[in-house]
Each structure stands twice: as C-alpha cells, then as structure tokens.
Amino acid sequence: MSSTDFAVDRRDIRFVQKEYLKVDDLCGLEPFGDFNPELFEMVVTEGLTFAEEVFFPLNKPGDEAGLKLENGLVVTPPGFQQAWKKMAEGGWMGMTAPTEYGGQGLPLSVAVAVQEALFGANPSLYITMLLTQGAAGLITAFGTDEQKKLFGERMIAGQWGGTMCLSESQAGSAVGEVLSRAVPAPEGHYLLTGAKQWISGGDHDFTENIIHLVLARIEGAPPGTKGLSLFVVPKHRVNGTGAIQAPNGVSTVRLEHKLGIKASPTCVLDFGGTAPCHAYLLGGAGQGMAQMFKLMNEARQQIGYQGLGAAAAALHNGLDYARERVQGPAIEGGRGSGQSAIIHHPDVRHMLATIRAIAEGLRGLMYKVAWMEDMAHHGPPDNREYYQNLADFLTPVVKVAGSDLGFEAARLAIQVLGGVGYTEEFPLAQNLRDIKIASIYEGTNGIQALDLVGRKLNLREGALLEALMHLISPMVPTRAMASPLRQAIVWWREALEGLSRTVEELRKATANHGPRQGVFNATGVTDYFTHVMLAHTLLDMALTAEEKLKGLFPEYPGDPHALAAFAAQNEEARFYFNKIKTAEHYVTQILPRVKAVEAAVASNSFAALEALW
C-alpha cells in the first residue's frame, strides 16, 4: 500500500452491501433465484481484484500515452486492448445484462461495487465499456430479435463496441435541434447523414466492429424531440452471421484534446459523408428520445459511480500519504514534542474526514439507489412504482452528487498532499483532471438541476418527492434514544425542514416572479437534496453500525473514553465506531452548507438576472 497505488475499500463495500442493504436477500427474488450470497461475494471480490490488478496499472500509462488518430482510425494506449479482452473473457462486460442475451443477470446493487472499482481504477477505459453496455441494453430492450442476436449479444459479450451518438455542434444540451437525417432506402434500411460530436468511444481498436446508436430525424418527421428516432449504425456492415462485409460510411473526423480521461476517445464522427451509411431503425419511428432516456437514466447514475470511484481513490491516496508523511510538531504536544505524521494535524484531519464522508456517503447512496432499481424491476409488484419513483427522483441527485463531490474530494486530497499532490508523479492530479468531465457529460449538472427542480419535483403530481419523504422521514430523534447520534439526527431534521421551506419558496418564486426566477437556484436546491440525502444515508448506516457495535461492546455508548479505547483494540469495533464519527462529521461540517442555499432562495433576489450583460 502506498500513496501512489490503488486499493478498493473491501470492508466498507461489504458493510454497505451485506450489512446495510442486505443484498443477499435479493436471492429470494425471482430473477436472482440462481444466485446465493457466496456467489455474490465471489463476483464482487474477483471484480475488485480485476480492477486493482488489470485496470489500475494502465491508468497512468494511458494518461501519458493518450490517443492517436492514424489513417482515420483511433489507436489506444498499449495494454488497453488486452484489458478489454480480459474483461470480455471474464464476463465482466455484461454483469447486469439479462442471462438470455449472455449477461450474468446480477442485481445492480451487487454489480455496482465492481463498477465503482473499475471507474476508480481507470475511468478512461471503463467509460467506453459502460457505454457499450448501455447501447447493448437499448438494443436488447427495443430491437428486433435479429438486432438483439446480431448486435446486442455481441456487445454484451464485449466482442463489439457500442456508442451513443446524440450531440451535434448546434445540438448539445438542446437535443431537439438534431439535424442528422435518415432517408428510407428500398432495401428496408435507412441512409443516414450527419455529424455527431462528444462521442465517447466513438472509435477504438478494442473490437473489430462498433455499433453506434444514432439519434436522427427521418425525412419528413416533425421538428423538435418528437421527430427523433434511434438508429443502429455499425461501423462495418455485417451479414446475418455477423461476418464483416464492408465499411459503412462512418468516419472519425477528430479526436478531442481534453483536460482528462485522455485515454478515452472522444470523437467527432461523420455519417454518410464519405460513403453511404446504412442505418437500421431501432423500435418505432419517433421513439428516439424515449429510448435514449432509458439509457440516459442508467448512464447518469453510472456517472455518479465515476465520482464515487474518484472519491474513494482520493481517500485511499490521501489517507496513505497523511499516515506516512511526517511534518511539523503535533499541536497538542507543542514544539518540544517532536515531529508528527500530518494525519494528526487538525486541518489535515478535517480534510480527510470530509473526503471519507464523501466517499462513504456516495457509496451508501449510490448502492441504495441501485438497490431501488433492483426492487423497481424485480421486487414485489405492489412496491415497484414506489421504488421507481424514488430511483427516478434520485437519478439527477446521484449524478450531481457524484460528480461535484467527487471533484471536491479530488481537490481536497491534492491539498492534503501539498506540493507533491500537484505533481503528476502522484495519482491525484490525474484523478482531478479525469473526474471533472463527470459534471459535464451525460447532461451537464445544470441540466440535471433543471430536471430535478423544473421537472421531477412536480412530476406525477409530486409522487416522486412524496416517495422520498416517505423513505427518509422515519428517521427521528426519540427522547429515549441513548445514541450519540441523537443530536446529529436533530440537526439533520432541521435541515430537512429547511428543505421543505426552500421548495416552498421556489414555488412562490415561480408564481410571483416567473419561470426563470423559479429555476434560478436550481443548482443550489439540487445540492440541498444531495446533502440531505448523503447525511441521511450516513446517519442511517451509522445506526446500523451502532447496532453492530452494541453486539461487540454491550455497555455502548457508555463512557466515551472506554468506548474509544475498546474500538482502538478491536478492528471490527473500530470500523463501526468510525462509521458513527463519519456521519457526525458530515452532519456538523458539511450538511450546514444547505443553510446557504436556504438563505439564497429566501432572499428572493435575482440580481444576476437583472444585471445588464
């Protein structure tokens, strides 16, 4: 272990999955009947090792080598091809894909641990895999039997790559402005023309073929999002057995030169500009946006995982360095008391506790949302709508929380290291560069905030928010509660009350001033939800930890010194003890940020809109 390596927090992952969410109970649900707890554990353990041993060693070399565009083809860094192949051979590509198409059919809430680790170990490599699986998911959901078999199964197996082609130069956040056109050909396919940009994994040398899902407008279709359809566009045309026949008029025009994820090919693609491009309609005409949103919702949660992976990596590197690095006298002992490892300096400790709270809070929240998705799709039918409402509401929260707090963790970890954190010798500079993209792709965080505040808050007559309140409201600080967490829960409830007031103020702003004023603080309010949810999750996990701790230390809480002394001697007790302290840190040091949002909204001031720009 060193501050330049990578290691997954197996203990915390086990806690969240087994002790907090009890994912083993999912084996009782119909589609997971073939699994058992040992199998879950084996998959996760092997997946984490795979991330550590296969993905991470390529992370820095990939960043340094970057990508080349040679003769119109993208050349990826040394070793990436082999890693893709190992991933495919190990069956890791289709972890959550249905078994009928060759996937492993794992619950999301089990697979998420491996996804977190792969993202943390090598985000550049993993993002292309993830989008391949996303595209495969759309084909298996909406495609014809032939499309499923020909394209979907090969993508799930990792034999072919996949992409999602939405953005055009005039159509980024405004997807409805797409100009790509599809004209029906007599043979039944379409001829597609258009240029797409920001295509992650748009070209690469991992696979012999790449299946693009392209958003385009069938000739004569109405303008705006309603006229958009989704097309399956292979890089190379194939026959019915999957044998490659000929290039399909897809060319890579440019590779973006980016701040981070430098080994992830972000391409400008041209369709049909150099040669005819055959495209196959996916599902019905005009269904493009609806189909795309299925993928986008999954992808947005997964971008959250990227932030979690980044935060967890930052915690590992920051903590390791702070334990090893000796510098300055311990404040307690004064000047005469010799040098101290920097982890003992209060400011460093504060930063590390924040990084830890972010990493563990994001893990708890994201695994829980993954579990909600499992329940929404496979749980008892009566509860499915409830869990879907929860997952839908929390999707933008997960995306924003992961990307923004992941970035904050990366920034703080650099600060823990000081000068060496600023060098590229340590992995934290790359971590910061890589994670920045997460606040931008799959819909900028501003778009997420609009989705949450402008749409989901009032969707289905408020049923989504209602479901959330139903989930979190039961956490109350009873008078009888002897827990040291009682006060933290009091503070959390105050924050929750402030959230209700703030949502009410937003509604008033819309009514009294207009729609622009109503969403002026959308980002702030999204942050408010983030902090309330992270604090709730950390407290909820701490309550679980408390129960476990009582089993080890029956006089809990007892005398604080006795408790700390016991925990210091017992590895399991120490873990649970720290879970409680982490929740307390978040509630007292981070959650209060919501007060700033409440005040900003309550000020009823929109100076930025009134200024003359």
Place this chain on the structure above:
Amino acid sequence: MSSTDFAVDRRDIRFVQKEYLKVDDLCGLEPFGDFNPELFEMVVTEGLTFAEEVFFPLNKPGDEAGLKLENGLVVTPPGFQQAWKKMAEGGWMGMTAPTEYGGQGLPLSVAVAVQEALFGANPSLYITMLLTQGAAGLITAFGTDEQKKLFGERMIAGQWGGTMCLSESQAGSAVGEVLSRAVPAPEGHYLLTGAKQWISGGDHDFTENIIHLVLARIEGAPPGTKGLSLFVVPKHRVNGTGAIQAPNGVSTVRLEHKLGIKASPTCVLDFGGTAPCHAYLLGGAGQGMAQMFKLMNEARQQIGYQGLGAAAAALHNGLDYARERVQGPAIEGGRGSGQSAIIHHPDVRHMLATIRAIAEGLRGLMYKVAWMEDMAHHGPPDNREYYQNLADFLTPVVKVAGSDLGFEAARLAIQVLGGVGYTEEFPLAQNLRDIKIASIYEGTNGIQALDLVGRKLNLREGALLEALMHLISPMVPTRAMASPLRQAIVWWREALEGLSRTVEELRKATANHGPRQGVFNATGVTDYFTHVMLAHTLLDMALTAEEKLKGLFPEYPGDPHALAAFAAQNEEARFYFNKIKTAEHYVTQILPRVKAVEAAVASNSFAALEALW
C-alpha cells in the same frame, strides 16, 4: 474578442484605482511626488497591453512545450527568453522597487493592476519574475552596499534571476527542520551544502546568472527556526564588477512534472554536492526566518493576485462564450420562442454572476490591501501602524481568497462552456490547472488559516482584528437610506455579527477542549473572513458606483424599470448599475456560505479528531 483570447477589464481596473481607492491622491505622498495621475494611467495602460500582447500569446504554447532539463540546465519554451528581455527592457521588472536601485518606485496599488494582468496572461512566466523581484527586495532591504549593488540592482533590472530556497524534503510546511548547513570559510564567505526543493525558477535560460536566497543553518547554530540564516548564493561566482567567473556548485537535480504552470521551472537544487558552493550571509546570523517572512508576506499577497488574474481571465472567456453560444430555448418564452444565447439561461447567468463577483471582489480587496501597504509605508506616520495591522491581518485572507475563489471561478467557467470547456482548445482547462498551485505554494492554505486563526487573531493583543473592525464597521444600513443596497447591507451586518459569535466560539473551543479543537475549523473561519471582506468590498464599491449613477440618473433609484432602461442605453450607467447588481449577487448567493461555518463551529463537534484513523 473571443472566448479563446485574453483581455483585461480596463474599465473595472480604472474604477477600482481611480474612483474607489483614489490612488491619484498618493501623488501627494513624499516618495510618490514625482508621479502624477497621467503617469499612473500611462504605466497601467501600457502594462496591461504588454500582458495582452507579449505574455498571453506565449501562455498556451508554453503549456504545451513545457520544460526540458538538458545537460543539467533548464530549457524554457520558445519565446519566453525574449519576453523576459522585453519585460526587463521596458522596466516592468522593478515596478515597485525603490528608484535608488533602479526601480520605478510605483505605489503597490498602482502596480497591482499590471501584476494582475501579467498573472492572468501567463502565470508560468510571471511567477519566476515575481520571485526574482522578491529576492531582490530582500537583498536591497538587508544586504550590504556591495550586495545591493552587485546583486540587487541587476535583479531589479532583470539582468539576473532570483529565487527563494526554503523547502527541503523533510522541511516543507515545517521550515524549522531545515538541514542545509553553512560553514565559515577563511575568506569570509560560507561553504553551503544541502538540497532544496519546490524552487520556482530554480534554473532557467532567461538570464546568465541566478541569485538564490538560501535558508540554512550556520554550523553550531541552534535547532528550529531561530538557528536559520539567509544566504546569497549565485549560480555562477562573479567578481566585483559582476563579471561571471566560474560555476558555484549549484546543480539542478530534477524538474517537477506538474498539473499546471508547466512552463515554470519547479526545481530540486543541490548546493555544494558536486563542487564547493560559496554563500554570502545576508544581514545578521539567525535572522533568516524574519527576513524570509518579509518576502513571504509580499509573496502571499501576490499569490492572491494570481487568483485574481485567473478569475478575471475565466470571466472574460466564460462571458464571451456565453454571449456567442446559442443553445436551447429561452425559458421565458417557452419552446416556441426559438433558440437563445446561453447567457440568458438562469443557471448560466448564476454562474457568470458568481465568477464576476469573485473577480471584481478579489480585485477590489487586493488593490485595497496594496493601498494599505502603501499607506503603511509611506502614509501619514500616525496612521502607519493602523494600516500595517490591517495589511498583516488581511495577508492570509488575500492569499486564501485569491487561490480558492480563483479556482472556483476557473471551475465554474469550464462549466459555463460545457464540453468545450473540458478541452484544451479553450484556455479554461489550463487556467484551472495553473491556478490550483496557488492554494499550495508560499504556504498551503491550511498554513494560512493557522496563521490567521492561531496567530493573527490574537497578535498585538487583538489590535489587528480591532483595526479590521474599525475599517468595516462603519458600513451601516441607516433607516433613511433609499438605496436598493440597504437590504444587502442588513444581511452583510448579520454575517458580521455571526463572525463575532464564531470567533468567540473558537476561543471557547480552545479553552474548553484544547488547541487542536481551537484550530479544527481554522480553514472555515478563514473562509468566513474572506466572504465578509469580499462582500464588504463589493458593497463599498457599489456605494461608490451608486454615487456616480446618481450623477447620471438624478432620480436614482426611482422606478426599477426606468433605471434599467436608462442603464441599458448609457455605457457608464450600465457599468455602475452592474456593480450594484454584482454586490447584491454576492451578498445573497455567496455570502450565506458563512452560515455553514458558523454552524460547524457552533456544533462543538470534533468527530474527525475523535475518529480512529
């Protein structure tokens, strides 16, 4: 003008210097008697143009080319040498250096505008110049007449470079651990041995010689900071006329590979390891730390300017892009109303207003602190102590505010641009990478917070804080005040009251719990001071703007629509109108962050210190 270029905000600089701080009045002070307002203006105008035309065009090429270490010598990017030469020839190096040593003797509060621009245009290049001038300042302050003439004057002229060599691998933030040794030689000089790291401008090809100021311990001197002396150590030995004689045993061992400021040579230097290294004591033995702090205090303020330069550049690029980029329907008009420039989207507007408030707030604050330094050194003798107290207290605030809020502005500007902001085609990615160093070098921001909270808050029996309160307390919202700023001032005063409570809580934490608990929230409390000071400065400037606006629009404030309509038609009125809106934005949207600090401190919770790490 485009979103990939650089331009200095001349109008706002003129406002801060001439209208707000009235720097022209400094011509009435003794050492500035040879200046006049036209001369001040000419220097600033030419300096800003120099930054735009000479410095900025090298910024991106310098980042791309980086540095090489060839045969033990640092090779800088193409064009950097010539820019250094032009800077020296134009007399820009010694802008604020005393005229008796060849400097221009300008007030700091005049020169700061040029410094802001040089930092914004090309931080990699400017940092080496700045440290050269800092080192020259120490030599002219503490050196012998010969040292001043031989070394100081040549450095002020830019003929030779200069550095500050403090850190060693075991002595970063803990300067007292320095191991470098100096042994007296019979000839009167010392023989120095040691290795120093993080030396900005440690080697380069700009000048034929580099004068290092090296912190070392004379053989037999006591341990800790008290035993440290400062030595003048030329890269090449020279004779009394400055002619270069022979190499002086200084070698460049390594160049750091950094996240940003890639064209700034950050070196590991070895002294006396390969050949004897002659060193000349600066001032008295054991004075090293005191001397160094003179430079450090200047340098810390200047690192603040780096943040200001970064924020101003981010504002320019972000604003330009947001005005040009059309995307999505305007919310007001709904879907049918066509596409809108993104500057009209509320979330983008919120971000831009924040960036603007940061840039203009930092400018106001930093120019004001520079003016305090002018007054402390050259103002009426009775007030000098007062201004020195102010400047001393605000030095860590300036450093932290500049580096952290400059980073925030850079981050937000990337978000304004979205995908293109993440590419290296636009200057914002480099801006983010470059500014990150500012929170680390010249004392990490954690060290600054300790300086403010652990030291300056109680220094000279609290006289520093008292001076600050004397400065800012007079801003009160009188009942008679017809200004739209009245409510903002009310809110600012509430924040100020919260600050007093928070400082009191800190004192209690120290008394009740101990010194570690007393500084546990030092960073948060430093942020509290930052926000209170930035809001005060923005409000104070807005009150000045209001007076100017009344001159143009006598019925001010009058009907808000009439005022806005008038301001939209009149360029000057528009500028003043926006100053008021910017202050309002900061007070309502950013200042409330202090509530989180107050709550964190008031929680009296130190979970991060109690956790078992």
